Amino acid sequence: MVNRAELDQILAGLEKTEELEGLQKAIVSLRRVFGIDHIVYHWVDSAGEQYGCGTYPLKWIDHYSEKNYLRVDPVIIGCYQRFHPIDWKRLDWSSKQARQFFADAQSFGVGNQGYSIPVRGPQGQFALFTASHNCDDATWAEFIEQNGRDLILIAHYFNRKALEFEADKKMEQSRSLSPREIDAMTLLAMGYSRPQVAHALSISEHTLRVYIESARFKLGAMNTTHAVARAIGCGLIVV
Amino acid sequence: MVNRAELDQILAGLEKTEELEGLQKAIVSLRRVFGIDHIVYHWVDSAGEQYGCGTYPLKWIDHYSEKNYLRVDPVIIGCYQRFHPIDWKRLDWSSKQARQFFADAQSFGVGNQGYSIPVRGPQGQFALFTASHNCDDATWAEFIEQNGRDLILIAHYFNRKALEFEADKKMEQSRSLSPREIDAMTLLAMGYSRPQVAHALSISEHTLRVYIESARFKLGAMNTTHAVARAIGCGLIVV
DNA sequence: TTCCAGTTCCCCATAAATAGCGAGGTCCGG
DNA sequence: CCGGACCTCGCTATTTATGGGGAACTGGAA
Structure with a gap:
C-alpha cells in the first residue's frame, strides 16, 4: 500500500522545484x-526536441535510440x-517487429x-508517463486498480512542470494573428485555394494575399504551407 | 467538505455510461x-464540431454563441x-471587450x-472543464486548494468519455503514411519548398511529387497545404 | 490628435506547384 | 510465388502562388 503522506510530499516538492533535475529526483522517490x-517520463516538444527522465538503464536508452525504436515501439505508436x-x-504486439522489440x-x-x-x-507537445514492473498479470492489474488515478495526476503534474521549463526557453512565440488572417489561414488549412478563400471571405484575391503575407511574416514562415503548419502548431487556428 | 464516497460513485457511474446524457447527469451530481x-464541460473536435454540457443557463449559452463570444472569452483564449x-x-481581463464580456x-x-x-x-481536440461559483476570493481559493486535484482527475475522466463517443463516430480516419511520405510532409510543414525537400531527401523532384500526391490522396486533401494541415491534425507528423 | 494596426483595392512578372502520361525496382505477407 | 504497397526516375503543359511596386479608409490606443 502506498504511503499517501509521502506521495503528497513528493508532489509538493515537484511543484516547487526550479530545475529539471527536480523531475528526476521526484521519479526516484516515486519509484x-x-x-x-521503473518510472519514466518522456516528452517531445513542438520543435521535435526530446527530453526524458526515468529509471530505465542507460544502456537500454542508448540501444533504443540507436535502433530507432521510436518508430517501432507499440507504446509510442499506441499512445x-x-x-x-x-x-x-x-497494445498491438502482433507485428514481428513489435515482439522482437519487446524481447529486446x-x-x-x-x-x-x-x-x-x-x-x-498546448503546442502539440506529447509526453508519456510510464510505470513498469516485473510481475504477473493479476498483481499488476491490482496495482493499476489501486494507483491508476494517482498516476494520472502525477503525469499531469510532471507535464505541467516540464512545460514550465520549456516555456522559459521560448517566449518569443505566441504572437497572435488578426481575425481576417485567422479566417484566411483557417480556410487555407481546410484545403481551399486562394481564389476559393477570397470568394468565401468576399474579398479580392489581392487582399487575401496581403493577409497571407502578413500572417506569414508574423509567423516567420517561408510559405503558405509553413504558415498554416505553424498556425496549427501554435494553436492559433483549429484544424 | 466533499463526500468522497459519493464522488467515487459518480466517477464510477461516469465510466460505465454508454450515452452522452451520462455526462450531463454526472455534472448535475458533481455540482x-x-x-x-456551475460545472461545465465543453469540447471542440478536430473537425470544428462542438459539444457541451453543464449547468449554465440556456439563455447564456444562446447569448454566448449569438454574440460570437468564443473569440472574446478570456477563458477560452487563455486556456x-x-x-x-x-x-x-x-486571466487577462484588461481589454474592454473582456470586461464587457464578464459583466454580461x-x-x-x-x-x-x-x-x-x-x-x-490526440487529434487536436480541445476541451475545457470549468467550475464556477459566486463567492469571495478567499472562499474560492480555499475551495480550489481543497478540490483542485479532484477537478483535474474529473476533467480527465470526462474527456476520456467524450472522446470515446467521438471515436465511435469516426473510425475511418487514422490511415497512416509511409515513412517517405512522412518525411516529405514533415519537411514541407517546416517550410521547405519542393526542390529543397527533394534535395534534403536525396531524391528527384519527381519522386517527391509522387509522395506528396500519394499522401494527399491518402489524407483526402485538396492540396499540399491541406495535406500538411491534416497530417498535423491527425498526429501523423510532429510540427 | 496623431499614429499604428487592420482592411481593402489594382497591375504585372516570375517562381512554384499541379496534372497528365509511363516504367522499373524492392520487399513483405497470403 | 504472386499481388500489393513502397520507392525511384523521366518528360511536358497548365494552373497557382509569390514578389514587387503603391494607395486609401477605418477605429482604437498613446
Whole structure:
C-alpha cells in the first residue's frame, strides 16, 4: 500500500522545484513509494526536441535510440493516437517487429508489465508517463486498480512542470494573428485555394494575399504551407 | 467538505455510461457534491464540431454563441495556450471587450469565480472543464486548494468519455503514411519548398511529387497545404 | 490628435506547384 | 510465388502562388 503522506510530499516538492533535475529526483522517490521497477517520463516538444527522465538503464536508452525504436515501439505508436492511459498488454504486439522489440526490452531489464499515460501540451507537445514492473498479470492489474488515478495526476503534474521549463526557453512565440488572417489561414488549412478563400471571405484575391503575407511574416514562415503548419502548431487556428 | 464516497460513485457511474446524457447527469451530481453554482464541460473536435454540457443557463449559452463570444472569452483564449488549470482571476481581463464580456456573463448568472482546466485529445481536440461559483476570493481559493486535484482527475475522466463517443463516430480516419511520405510532409510543414525537400531527401523532384500526391490522396486533401494541415491534425507528423 | 494596426483595392512578372502520361525496382505477407 | 504497397526516375503543359511596386479608409490606443 502506498504511503499517501509521502506521495503528497513528493508532489509538493515537484511543484516547487526550479530545475529539471527536480523531475528526476521526484521519479526516484516515486519509484520507491510505489515499490515498482521503473518510472519514466518522456516528452517531445513542438520543435521535435526530446527530453526524458526515468529509471530505465542507460544502456537500454542508448540501444533504443540507436535502433530507432521510436518508430517501432507499440507504446509510442499506441499512445500517440489515444487519450486514455493504457496497459501495455492491451497494445498491438502482433507485428514481428513489435515482439522482437519487446524481447529486446526484456533483456535490458525493462519490466514485463507497464502502464503508460499520454499527456498533451498546448503546442502539440506529447509526453508519456510510464510505470513498469516485473510481475504477473493479476498483481499488476491490482496495482493499476489501486494507483491508476494517482498516476494520472502525477503525469499531469510532471507535464505541467516540464512545460514550465520549456516555456522559459521560448517566449518569443505566441504572437497572435488578426481575425481576417485567422479566417484566411483557417480556410487555407481546410484545403481551399486562394481564389476559393477570397470568394468565401468576399474579398479580392489581392487582399487575401496581403493577409497571407502578413500572417506569414508574423509567423516567420517561408510559405503558405509553413504558415498554416505553424498556425496549427501554435494553436492559433483549429484544424 | 466533499463526500468522497459519493464522488467515487459518480466517477464510477461516469465510466460505465454508454450515452452522452451520462455526462450531463454526472455534472448535475458533481455540482451537488461540490456545492457550487456551475460545472461545465465543453469540447471542440478536430473537425470544428462542438459539444457541451453543464449547468449554465440556456439563455447564456444562446447569448454566448449569438454574440460570437468564443473569440472574446478570456477563458477560452487563455486556456488554449496553456496546459495547467487556471483561476479566472489570473486571466487577462484588461481589454474592454473582456470586461464587457464578464459583466454580461454576470448578468446571466455565471459565477464571479471560476476555475478552468484545459484538456487535449490526440487529434487536436480541445476541451475545457470549468467550475464556477459566486463567492469571495478567499472562499474560492480555499475551495480550489481543497478540490483542485479532484477537478483535474474529473476533467480527465470526462474527456476520456467524450472522446470515446467521438471515436465511435469516426473510425475511418487514422490511415497512416509511409515513412517517405512522412518525411516529405514533415519537411514541407517546416517550410521547405519542393526542390529543397527533394534535395534534403536525396531524391528527384519527381519522386517527391509522387509522395506528396500519394499522401494527399491518402489524407483526402485538396492540396499540399491541406495535406500538411491534416497530417498535423491527425498526429501523423510532429510540427 | 496623431499614429499604428487592420482592411481593402489594382497591375504585372516570375517562381512554384499541379496534372497528365509511363516504367522499373524492392520487399513483405497470403 | 504472386499481388500489393513502397520507392525511384523521366518528360511536358497548365494552373497557382509569390514578389514587387503603391494607395486609401477605418477605429482604437498613446
